[in-house]
Structure formats: C-alpha cells, structure tokens
Amino acid sequence: xxxxxxxxxxxxxxxxxxxxxxxxxxxxxxxxxxxxxxxxxxxxxxxxxxxxxxxxxxxxxxxxxxxxxxxxxxxxxxxxxxxxxxxxxxxxxxxxxxxxxxxxxxxxxxxxxxxxxxxxx
Amino acid sequence: xxxxxxxxxxxxxxxxxxxxxxxxxxxxxxxxxxxxxxxxxxxxxxxxxxxxxxxxxxxxxxxxxxxxxxxxxxxxxxxxxxxxxxxxxxxxxxxxxxxxxxxxxxxxxxxxxxxxxxxxxxxxxxxxxxxxxxxxxxxxxxxxxxxxxxxxxxxxxxx
Numbered sequence: 001x002x003x004x005x006x007x008x009x010x011x012x013x014x015x016x017x018x019x020x021x022x023x024x025x026x027x028x029x030x031x032x033x034x035x036x037x038x039x040x041x042x043x044x045x046x047x048x049x050x051x052x053x054x055x056x057x058x059x060x061x062x063x064x065x066x067x068x069x070x071x072x073x074x075x076x077x078x079x080x081x082x083x084x085x086x087x088x089x090x091x092x093x094x095x096x097x098x099x100x101x102x103x104x105x106x107x108x109x110x111x112x113x114x115x116x117x118x119x120x121x
Numbered sequence: 122x123x124x125x126x127x128x129x130x131x132x133x134x135x136x137x138x139x140x141x142x143x144x145x146x147x148x149x150x151x152x153x154x155x156x157x158x159x160x161x162x163x164x165x166x167x168x169x170x171x172x173x174x175x176x177x178x179x180x181x182x183x184x185x186x187x188x189x190x191x192x193x194x195x196x197x198x199x200x201x202x203x204x205x206x207x208x209x210x211x212x213x214x215x216x217x218x219x220x221x222x223x224x225x226x227x228x229x230x231x232x233x234x235x236x237x238x239x240x241x242x243x244x245x246x247x248x249x250x251x252x253x254x255x256x257x258x259x260x261x262x263x264x265x266x267x268x269x270x271x272x273x274x275x276x277x278x279x280x
Binding site: 015084105 | 197200203213217232
C-alpha cells in the first residue's frame with residue numbers, strides 16, 4: 001500500500017513517517033503545501049494520504065476534494081490543529097476517511113491507520 | 122478578552138503538553154497585562170524563538186509563543202524519539218506549537234476564529250512585519266518541566 005504525507009510542518013511529517021513505519025507502507029510522497037501535494041498525488045496515486053488543512057498555496061480541504069475527484073477510492077486522513085466539530089464534519093462531508101485533531105501522538109494515529117489498512121486489505 | 126477566553130488558551134496549552142508527556146509538570150504563573158504594544162515592554166519576555174499567528178474573524182489580533190532553544194529541542198526529541206535536532210526542526214516546532222494552540226482554541230471560541238499560517242522569528246527583534254497584537258496584551262508565563270516559555274494573547278473580539 002502506498003502512503004503520502006502532506007503537512008507544512010517538517011516535525012509532523014517526520015512524526016507521521018516514524019509512527020507509520022511499522023505498517024510497511026510504501027512512502028511515495030512528502031509534501032509541504034497543497035500545490036506540491038496535488039502534483040505528487042497525480043504522479044504517484046497513493047492509497048492513503050495524511051493531509052493537513054492550514055497550508056500555504058492551497059487549503060487542505062480543497063486538496064481533499066481534488067484528490068477524491070482524481071481517485072474516488074482514496075483514503076484521506078485529515079490531521080489538523082483546527083479540531084473543532086464543524087471543521088471535522090466538513091472534512092468528513094467532503095470525503096475524508098477520518099479526522100485526527102492535533103496534537104496527536106502515535107496511539108491516535110495507530111487507531112485510525114489500523115482501521116484503514118484493514119479496510120483496504 | 123474575557124477571563125474565560127484566557128482559560129481556553131490555558132486549557133489548549135495543557136492539552137498540547139499532556140499529549141506528548143503524560144506526566145508533564147506544567148505550571149502557569151501570574152499573567153502579565155500590558156496596556157500598550159511597545160516593543161520595549163514586550164522584549165523582556167521574548168526568548169530565542171518566537172512563533173506568531175494572526176487571528177481574524179470573530180477576533181482580531183495575534184498570538185505569539187516565545188520559547189528557548191533547549192525547550193524546543195527537548196520537545197522535538199520527545200515527539201520524534203530522536204537525538205538529532207537541527208535548526209529547521211526548532212523553527213518548525215515553535216510554529217507548530219502556536220498553530221496547534223490557536224487551532225484548538227476554535228473548539229471553544231468558534232469556527233469563525235480564523236488562524237493564519239504561523240510565522241517564526243529567531244532572536245529578540247520584534248519588528249513591524251509581525252502580525253499585530255491588539256492591546257491589552259496578556260502574557261502567560263508557563264513552565265513545562267521547569268522550563269519557562271511565554272504565551273502572548275493580543276486579541277480583541279470583533280464587533
């Protein structure tokens with residue numbers, strides 16, 4: 001399974017990379033803004049994407065909608081500091097597979113990643 | 122700002138550190154209130170890295186977090202379980218803290234509490250290009266495992 005990580009924070013990208021290493025996912029892209037994310041997505045067509053919302057260039061929720069148009073079966077985990085109910089609901093309504101509020105540690109990501117990997121198998 | 126709003130931010134700070142350090146020793150000292158935004162009055166609370174974020178919508182103004190290098194290094198090591206920490210990590214860590222605290226505040230202050238992308242400066246220079254805080258500014262001295270850092274709240278509810 002192919003994984004892509006999208007976040008403008010290098011610490012968050014490194015943390016997701018580290019926390020997800022045990023699942024043997026093939027990391028096909030690391031993007032720090034929405035524009036780069038869409039370019040990489042079109043080239044690599046990952047199965048799972050972790051996606052921030054507040055990023056330079058293109059907002060994460062716009063990126064989410066575009067990714068779903070390109071690959072409707074994509075599993076996008078939106079990970080955002082904007083963890084209010086309306087933002088989470090908006091992400092889910094736009095087609096996110098799950099929503100994780102920042103701050104998050106390994107345990108929170110594990111719960112979501114395990115479920116999504118099981119669904120894809 | 123109301124006292125209740127300040128409590129929201131204290132709760133967000135607690136939530137942040139407890140996520141990564143379940144046994145965190147976290148203390149909040151007496152807040153300092155500055156009625157003006159003169160650089161002189163602010164500068165004594167500015168540490169090595171200052172992360173800023175501008176706020177619009179339901180509130181106008183800005184939030185700053187000012188932190189020393191050692192504390193940022195300790196946080197990066199804790200989150201990544203790694204001894205290797207570079208300058209990019211420190212700058213990024215500072216930005217991520219202010220981004221998360223401000224973003225989490227939306228749970229209580231509403232979805233119209235709009236936050237910008239964070240901007241981080243290194244050093245003690247508070248220049249005119251930073252997001253503008255609106256007085257009065259509340260400076261919350263916080264201690265995580267005996268290391269002090271400052272949260273600046275310069276926000277005004279929009280009419």
